[in-house]
Amino acid sequence: MIKTIHLIAACGTGMGTLACILKEMGYIVSGSDQNVYPPMSDFLNEKGVQLFSGYDPSNLDHAPDLVIIGNAVTKLNVEARAVLQKRIPYLSMPQAVNKFIAKDKKIILVTGTHGKTTTSSIMAHILYAAGMDPSFMIGGILRDFNSSFRIGSGEYMVIEGDEYDTAFFDKGPKFMHYDPDITIMTGIEFDHADIFIDIDHIKRIFSAFVKKIEKDSHIIAFNDNNNLKEILGSCAASVETYGEQAQWSFSNHMQQNSKTFFDVQGPGKAVSIETNLIGRHNLFNCVACMAAANRIGVSDTSIYTALKTFSGIKRRQEIRGIKNGITVMDDFAHHPTAVRETIKAVKPFYKDGRVIAVFEPRTNTSMRNIFQDTYPDSFLDADMVCICEPGVKKKIPPEDKFSTRQLVADIERKGIDAYYFENCDAVIGFLVSKLRPGDLVLIMSNGGFDNIHIKLLEKIG
Structure with missing residues (x-):
């Protein structure tokens, strides 16, 4: 029975969030990192997570039942090597998310080069405003919750799906570990030059992800990105598009003071929206979430209320x-x-x-x-x-x-x-x-x- 969990590289955004969730779930949680610095270290300390500064085999002297190893850790890391030598059970971050948090949830996964955090946050807020008591794990602090995570009793969980590699023992992208009910794909461009060779390399990664999605799943894809359109041809799941010339789009965009007003058109749908978000890219993020919310039966009234009251994310405008x-x-x-x-x-x-x-x-x-x-x-x-x-x-x-x-x-x-x-x-x-x-x-x-x-x-x- 697992009671104590230790995280190596605990001060990264994803790992720190996971540590807080596990602590909230009642586990005894500790962590180590080469750079124990605020604000994440302060946040973890406030949550009661014991932090060790620097990597050292002695950080494992309390004999944790499980170790979660972050992707910033190499196989030469002295603490990770000690985990292997002591034969302590270990998992990667997404493996742990599946095991402890998402195993009984319907996952709404948000992937793509841009807009993942904002889109995930909008989606989570819509579900919450609709009374669906969602869970979420997102790489940013949602102002309405003052948190990057939430554990709810509802059937849906929103996860920001990262294309970055998983761990030294699993060089595939994190999002490959999830089996989503709905996937929002915001587009594909070249990024993460430390692990990807070129845009073709990234497209192969996303293509592999699309091919593994179950046929009873659903994809909502940004239609204005040619790289994304190329890989969707091999998809078995159903697909809806959003963008300038797509199944879901917007028109009559108008800004007054700090508010944005626009009309959204979807299959058999026309809704007027008001939001505090600004910029064409953010309006498309809203449209993608509206398509996902419509798919699972959220009412237009709930969507309107959610977008009107969404307060945004820290570090995004x-x-x-x-x-x-x-x-x-x-x-x-x-x-x-x-x-x-x-x-x-x-x-x-x-x-x-x-x-x-x-x-x-x-x-x-x-x-x-x-x-x-x-x-x-x-x-x-x-x-x-x-x-x-x-x-x-x-x-x-x-x-x-x-x-x-x-x-x-x-x-x-x-x-x-x-x-x-x-x-x-x-x-x-x-x-x-x-x-x-x-x-x-x-x-x-x-x-x-x-x-x-x-x-x-x-x-x-």
């Missing part, structure tokens, strides 16, 4: 503060497409000021020169751009390394003011002297960016 008429916004955007769509989405709301985009290219993909020629066009809707050297260093061959200075030069050639900075403090010093009331500072990074948001607000104030 999140306003961190307003000082002296200057707005500081945080967003997780890092892929060129996400950067472009995020800037385009916020631009109409700051007509009396400038949109100043601050970008830190710190992902495994953006630190390589794969998108060197693509990134400049992502900033065309910004009025000013600040590019900062990433705060993390990774071993990348010089010939493959992304050049932040080159990006600045390329943006300038397109007629937009762009500036290069070596660190966060340099960005802040520059902005304080340039900002004026009405401006939006849109800070985009998938990391903490040295707490630039709070530091900047303090300096402005």
Whole structure:
């Protein structure tokens, strides 16, 4: 009988969330990580999860009944090797999710290169607003729940399905472990250059996933993505599409103050929607969730109420503060497409000021020169751009390394003011002297960016 569970690499988003869920379910939970730092470490400590700093065989001295090993851990990790030597039972993260949380649930899985967290969050909120008491496990903090997870008694569970690899003993993507009742696929682009060779490699992974989906399952796919359309030909499950020219789409898009109004058309369906979300990409996220909700019988009234009351996700167009008429916004955007769509989405709301985009290219993909020629066009809707050297260093061959200075030069050639900075403090010093009331500072990074948001607000104030 399993009573005590230990997680190796416990401070990652997915593993930390899993640790909290297991603790809430009544298990005695501990974890270890090379970098035990806030906010996840604080969150785990608050939940009563014992944390060990650094990896060491002694972290297993309390003899856990089961160890869950995260994908950040290699087979050379001293603690993981001790697990094997001691013959302690172990699982990967998705295996544990299936065993402890999702085994009796109907899974609504959200996959794709972009929009997974937002789409998953909207879906979970719709089910909750409809009184369906859902469970969810998502890679972001939902404002309406102040949590990235929930364990409900309802039959559905929403899971954000990651294409990243599972563990050193399972190099396949995490989403291959789930058997979804409904799958929302938001599109396929190249990303995760540390594990994928090229776009064809990624398409093969998604194709394998589509082929394994049971024929009585259902897929809701973004029709405006050619890579996704290519792989759906081998699908045995039923498919509905959403997009510009698809079975589900939207029209009459209008923005008033901080609200968005639009009409959704689906098979035999026409619904007017109001939401706090902005941007074309977010409206399509809503449409995908509406198609899924319609599939399982959620009423139009419940869908309308849910989208109207959805408060969003932390780090997705999140306003961190307003000082002296200057707005500081945080967003997780890092892929060129996400950067472009995020800037385009916020631009109409700051007509009396400038949109100043601050970008830190710190992902495994953006630190390589794969998108060197693509990134400049992502900033065309910004009025000013600040590019900062990433705060993390990774071993990348010089010939493959992304050049932040080159990006600045390329943006300038397109007629937009762009500036290069070596660190966060340099960005802040520059902005304080340039900002004026009405401006939006849109800070985009998938990391903490040295707490630039709070530091900047303090300096402005």
